[in-house]
Amino acid sequence: MADVPAARDGLAELYDRHHRRLYRFALRLARDDDEAKDLVQDAFIRAASAPVPADPNAAGAWLVRVVTNLARDRWRRRQIRDAAKHLLGRESHDPQPALDAAATVRSALASLPPRQRAVIVLHYLEGEPVSAIAETLGVTQVTIRWHLSAARKRLQKVLQ
Amino acid sequence: MNDELISLLRQHDPASGKALTEFDRTRILHRAQEARRTPHRRWLASFALAAVVIFVAAIAVFRHEPPAPAHVQTARQRQIQYATPGGTRIVWTLDPNFHM
Numbered sequence: 001m002a003d004v005p006a007a008r009d010g011l012a013e014l015y016d017r018h019h020r021r022l023y024r025f026a027l028r029l030a031r032d033d034d035e036a037k038d039l040v041q042d043a044f045i046r047a048a049s050a051p052v053p054a055d056p057n058a059a060g061a062w063l064v065r066v067v068t069n070l071a072r073d074r075w076r077r078r079q080i081r082d083a084a085k086h087l088l089g090r091e092s093h094d095p096q097p098a099l100d101a102a103a104t105v106r107s108a109l110a111s112l113p114p115r116q117r118a119v120i121v122l123h124y125l126e127g128e129p130v131s132a133i134a135e136t137l138g139v140t141q142v143t144i145r146w147h148l149s150a151a152r153k154r155l156q157k158v159l160q
Numbered sequence: 161m162n163d164e165l166i167s168l169l170r171q172h173d174p175a176s177g178k179a180l181t182e183f184d185r186t187r188i189l190h191r192a193q194e195a196r197r198t199p200h201r202r203w204l205a206s207f208a209l210a211a212v213v214i215f216v217a218a219i220a221v222f223r224h225e226p227p228a229p230a231h232v233q234t235a236r237q238r239q240i241q242y243a244t245p246g247g248t249r250i251v252w253t254l255d256p257n258f259h260m
Contacts (some may be wrong), residue, residue, distance in 0.1 A: 011196060015189050024175035035183055044192035105172035124166050124175055155165055 072114040116151040
């Protein structure tokens with residue numbers, strides 16, 4: 001099917017169809033609610049001017065890919081900022097210590113690079129098969145399996 | 161360990177039971193729709209800025225045009241010099257552009 005920029009009404013339709021799932025996905029990728037909302041907003045702003053697949057399932061996958069890429073961009077910027085703070089000796093401590101299990105899980109997820117986090121979320125929390133995740137993220141199934149394995153090892157290490 | 165990990169993740173899913181409020185839902189949709197309307201304005205602003213930059217650069221280039229080269233005397237000036245018996249030296253410089 002042809003890729004077309006989401007027309008105004010089409011954009012509202014796209015939004016109504018996908019915003020719930022996308023917000024939940026963004027919450028699992030982001031550090032907090034505000035960042036998740038920003039990710040969803042930026043994804044739909046991109047959809048407003050970019051060619052979105054006409055097929056609803058493909059459009060959903062496209063939006064997931066956009067949110068993953070946006071999360072990765074933010075993560076990289078944060079890494080650079082943190083490195084700069086570290087160099088300047090102004091390293092700040094996380095004001096939210098891991099007080100409970102939920103916070104521990106969240107911080108464990110946060111320790112993963114965005115793509116690994118997306119793969120873990122899509123596979124274990126959204127129940128997507130490896131083949132579908134590979135298609136969504138535009139990588140091979142081998143890469144997805146590698147990400148799953150690396151993410152599991154990292155999570156186990158953090159959660160132990 | 162894998163099962164434990166997966167169960168822990170599902171049990172403490174950061175998205176569990178969460179949804180956008182009506183306010184946020186509407187706000188995000190409006191932002192996206194607004195972004196769809198404004199790209200022309202953004203392009204227009206970019207073109208206007210580029211035009212101003214080109215105009216200023218052109219003015220700067222023309223104002224700093226190199227000055228015309230000074231008149232270079234191509235013909236070699238010729239002189240006739242002689243001295244009087246009393247010791248006075250006389251120097252005639254011949255105008256090369258002089259024609260009868």
